[in-house]
Amino acid sequence: MTTKENDAGEHLELLNENLARVEQLSHRLIEIMTHRKSLRKDLNSPDNELFMNAASAYWQEMVNNPGKVLENQLELWSKSVKHFVDAQHLLVQGQNAAPQDETPSDPRFSNPLWQTHPYFNFLKQQYLFNAQAIESAVDDLDGLEPKEKQRIDYFSRQIIDMMAPTNFLGTNPDVLEKAVETDGQSLIDGLENLISDLEANDGELIVRLADEEAFEIGRNIATAPGKVVFRNRMFELLQFTPTTKMVHAVPLLIFPPWINKYYILDLKESNSFIRWLVDQGYSVFVVSWINPDRSYAAVGMDEYIDEGFLSAITEVKAITGQKQINTVGYCIAGTTLNLTLSLMKQRGDTSVKSATFLTTLTDFSDQGEFTPFLQDDFIDGIDDEIAEEGLLRSFIMQRTFSFLRSNDLVYGPAIKSYMMGQTPPAFDLLYWNGDGSGLPGKMAHQYLRQLCQKNEFVDGGIKLCGETLVLADVDVPICAVTCETDHIARWKDCYKGFQKAQSPSKTFIVSESGHIAGIVNPPSKKKYGHYINSDTGLEADEWMHGATFEDGSWWPRWDKWLSSQSGEEIVAREFGSAKHPVLCDAPGTYVKVKATR
Template sequence: MTTNETESGEKMELLNANLAKVEELSLRLAEVMGHHKPLRNELNAPEPEVFMTAATAYWQNMLNDPGKMIENQLDLWTKSVKGFVDAQNLILKGQFAAPQDDTPTDRRFSHPMWKTHPYFNLVKQQYMRNAEAIRKSVGELEGLSGKDKQRIEYFSSQIIDMMAPTNFLGTNPEVLEKAVATEGQSLVDGLENLIADLESNNGELLVKLADENAFEIGRNIATAPGKVVYRNRMFELLQFAPTTDTVHEIPLVVFPPWINKYYILDLKEQNSMIRWCVAQGYTVFVVSWINPDRSYSDVGMEDYITEGFLEAIAKVKSICDQPKVNAVGYCIAGTTLHLTLSLMKQHGDTSVNSATFFTTLTDFSDQGEFTPFLQDDFIDGIDEEVEEEGILRSFIMQRTFSFLRSNDLIYGPAIKSYMMGEAPPAFDLLYWNGDGSGLPGKMAHQYLRELCQSNKFVGDGVELCGKTLKISDVDVPICAVTCETDHIARWRDCFHGFQQTKSRSKTFIVSQSGHIAGIVNPPSKKKYGHFTNKKLKGTADEWMEGATFHEGSWWPRWDTWLSQKSGNQIPKRTPGTSDFPVLGDAPGTYVLEKATK
């Protein structure tokens, strides 16, 4: 027996052994799924009437204009048959090559074999033809309402993404190559990754995006020096240690969103906005919200306003012995800061000297990419979920956000982890993204029904805390920072709400990039620029047409704005006082609590 034959035999034995492991792991997988309690149907798909409406519209269009439908089908058939014939002709000529490929560039198909191998190229081309045919058919549907059309477009797009040949072992050359090169070990590792993810989420499939063992809160992320100086059932108040000899007189209190943890603003030293603000001479306080369990089911928006925002503002004023604070609200916390300012206006409370809003929506008249999830069938399902569970569990929100970018946040990572057996990357931002929080049941219901669906805050007002709160009550100096490619809080929608405040001093900024990267954009990186325009009347597009682009981060521009509203320089403040003794080191204890499954 030759050396090559021996090596070949050993490889075959290893491959067979790994395939046997796959069978063993399959039994473990079956056990995991046997204990899985599926989500209610309303949270997995729209009500059947949505698809019935689309089918009826398609049938009606066919009756009204059968020529167009037949023309579309013939076009697909012609391209499909031609692609097959071209591939066959090359093979008959003895050429192992792909036919001409005029399909658009798609990074999912970056592996060379998608272009060079006749089989994989044919599969790719046919998938892209089918996808285009579906999009065209949906795009030409008539007789549907705007929201129904958006929903059909969204769910058809999800089907298209799900059925990509890259998502299947037999039609992904990169996966097959690695399986052969590793004698099947990549498949074993991938199945182990899959089972581990299922086990950690009670049978729900949430692709782990980052290596959780690479990070530890307080050790290599969320490390800005500071102290916990106050705690109640809603939040811990963190005061960060000064790094300058003098500080601005008026303190800065930051309210992060409670859907995720505060340390998005303190990931690493190089991109920590908290550290940067401290270095500019601000006394920085940050609210670290509780990760609610089922006992918080009756906590509503009014509790976040009174026991959260108002309480934090009062405690910061007392600690610093100052009558005013400057406040920052990020995403949903920015929305709630607006509600708080409306309530304070009606109470004659002038504690907030200025307010800054990061990626904040207040006008929900255009629900954008969230339209499919903000209709009654889905919200009814969420109401039933929170009625049963007491909270809106974190993984439900995480899954929803992921499907808005399914190729980047679901299928791409799943291919790497489950089909190629690769460990997730050590990426701090993705680690933070997976460290979610739940929402109290009452609060989730109010936010979705009163604000997102009914859009009351910019209309007749929303009833909270015994008052009718309206955006027109907001009249403190404000600065809004939005992000150009943000798909969660689109900058144009943020602009519409921003315009409806009654503040006489307004600044609006559009940063390049998205919901996170556009905000966490330190000057040292010199990565993303930003747009400004002092003319705030007219449409958002008119604002952008007249805007000036500036290279680099918006942080220094905001610092110039904020410093003018922060009073004189005074000696630096050490965290805590005799009335507010230090309760522990930052990042505190609330940030360590994991979301309820």
């Protein structure tokens, strides 16, 4: 027997051993799923009525316009038969080659075998033909309400993405090549990754996007030096160490969203918004929200405004001795900062000198990509969930956000982790993305029903803290920074609400990129530019048409705006005050609390 034959025999034996281990791990997987606590069905899919309405519209179209429907079907049949005949013709000729391929490029099919191998190419082309047929059928549906049409489009897209041949072991050449190359070890490692993720989430499948062992809060992430100078049940107040001898007299208070942790603004030194602000000579304070457990079930928007925003503003004023402060609100915190400003206006409180809103929605008349999840069937399910659990658990929100970009945030990572056995990357942004917070039950209900669904802040006012709050009350100088490709808070929707504020001084900026990358965009990277236009009375498209594009980050431009609101320079401040002793070092204790499962 030759050496080559010996090597082949050893590889085959090792492959068979690993495949036997796969079977053993499969039994362990079945055991986990047997004891899995199922998530509520109404949080997994829409009400059946949606599909019934779609089916009814389809059959109605068949009756009223059969030619149109049959035309779409015949186009698919024609493509499929021609595709099959072309493949067969090459085989008969003895050519081990793929037929002509005019399908569009798709990053999922980057392996050359998708183009050259007749089997994989046939699968790819047929999948894309089928996907196009489904999309055309949905596009041609008449007789549906716009929101129903949008939801059908979303859920049909989910089915299309789920059924891609890349998602199955036997039809993914990358996975098969890796299995052969590693003698099946990649399948063992993949199953171990899958089982680990399931065990960590009580049987609920949440794809781990980052290597959690690679980061430690306060050691190599969230490391900007500072102190905790105040704490209540809602937040810790962080005061960051000055790096300049002189600072602006008016302090800056940042409210991050409480859906995630504040350190999105302090991932590492090179892209830390907090460090950059300190270096520009600002006295920077940041709210670090509590990660609520079930005891916070009765905490609502009232408490976030009163014990959160108003309390933080009061404490920063007391610590610095200033009558006014500048504020920043990011995402949902920007929405709530608007609510707070309305309340302060009605109470005659002028503590806020200026407000900056990052990717902030206030007018929810167009719900954008979240439309599928903001209808009664899903919100009813969330109401039932929070009635039972006391809070809207973080992983439910994380899953919803992920499926808005399912190929990038669900299927792609799942293939690499579970089918190819790769360790998730040590990526700080993805680590932060997985380190979420839950929402107190009452707060989640108010936000979803009164703001998102009923749009009360714009339409008639929302009753909070004993007052009726309206967006038109906001009249302090404001600056809004939005992001061109943001799918969470689309810039045009942010602009629509921004225009309704009655502030005499308004600045609006559109940064390139999305919800995170467009904001966390340090000047040193020289990566994304931004658009500016001083005429904020224009319609959104007109505003963009007349806007000037500037290379580089929006941070320096905003710094010029903010410095004009920040008073004279004074000697840099010490931490806290006599009545605000240092409680511990930044990043504090609240940021390290993990979300309740």
